[in-house]
Amino acid sequence: MIRGFSRRRFMTVSAAVTGVATLDVAGTLRPAAAADRAGDWSGGHSENGWPVLDTAQSFDIEGSDQKVPLAGADAAAALTHVARRFHYEIDSLRDGDVHGWTKDHAVTQAYESNHLSGSAIAVRPLCYPAGSRGNLYPNELVVVRDILAELDGVVAWGGDFKTPKESHFEIATTPGHPKLKGVARKIRRWNSGPGSEGAGATDAFNPERRSAARSLRTG
Template identity: 40%
Template sequence: MSATPASPLSRRGLLLRAAAVATAAAALPYAEALASPAYAAEPRTYTFPEAVRAGVARAKARNERLLTGARSAGGWPMETAADQGGSIATRPVPGTPLAGLQLRSGAPESVLVHLVRRFHYEIAALQPGEAVGWSAPAGLRGTARALASGTAVRIRPGHYPPGTEGGFFPVELAVLRDILAELGGVVRWGGDDRNVDESLFYLTVGPDDAKLASVAERIRVGAPTSGQSAGVLVDVHDQRRRAAADALARRQKNAV
């Protein structure tokens, strides 16, 4: 028996398919949009509606304006501006007097805001301007380049200038190590770098890292990993927590 030929797509079907392609294209860098399965599956003879082509053109213009072409630690794209329609925007830091932090949306935002909140509650109360996220790429060197990708923060840089060690008291350092252990090692402290920068905290894993996604989700749903959530003090000297923090510290120090 011969197979029944497939029915041609209706005009409505073509328009719905084109709308789906436009949505996917707007969310991808231009080159990736053209290589995406949704785009590749279209017949070569099909002409996209003007709205679709305009959306792709806007995405291309946005990326040309914002993307530097360079990547920071973990493979995150560096951007030339924040709050300009790209992946980096100002995010609130609930429970603090901070006006907000310019961070990469999604998992980086969840993880770094949580870190800043615990720092505020458990190490030193932060004042406006004492935590900084995105910074322009020009002049950034080494691990500080993560600031330009929205995947890093500086906390109280005036108190912990680059190149200076010993800015934290032992009890503060114990809390700091506990925070890093709670975050599963996806964040590294600049105090462990060869070029010491004790105000810097940055992601060391990439956009597709499963642990990063897991940690971010745990924070978002308020799983009991650090006394329920940031702002609830925990016993950082608990034997198990201290062992986990010490083990991570050894691994990260040795990974210089």
């Protein structure tokens, strides 16, 4: 297991970065990120179309002693699964590592508004800030790609955005989307099962899983 505060994690990269287009869950081409927008977010919905919340329920990140406030139900199932796999397969989560819903409307990028709706998390945002790319070790990147493939494109990763933020994970569907509901059901089945599936029981380096991760990325 690689600890979280190495020199590499604070490495910055050139401001000249190349944007990568990704596919949304409907299979249509989606910009790597929405137009950058700094300042106070004033809309009633966050950048991904979820309603801005006044409060949010806290959810356990299983396997750790951490909690994170989120929109609830299906979004929470998907995002806590991301955090749980980070905890098991990349590094143990500590107090303050995972940021979810916030009432602070100040954003540096439009996608950060998704915290206002409880439909995004940031895992160690100080280690992986906006605008910095290449902070993950190769084995860690394999795990992240495997998580995204396992969640069937329902969660998008900030490392793929035009202005990257490798700590950022967001729900990439609208509320109530059938694909999100299906992924949430799958995660709940894993959580209630005998422990042979889901976080802590996966091998991200399995050739078939790596092939699935590459397929999702390339579309």
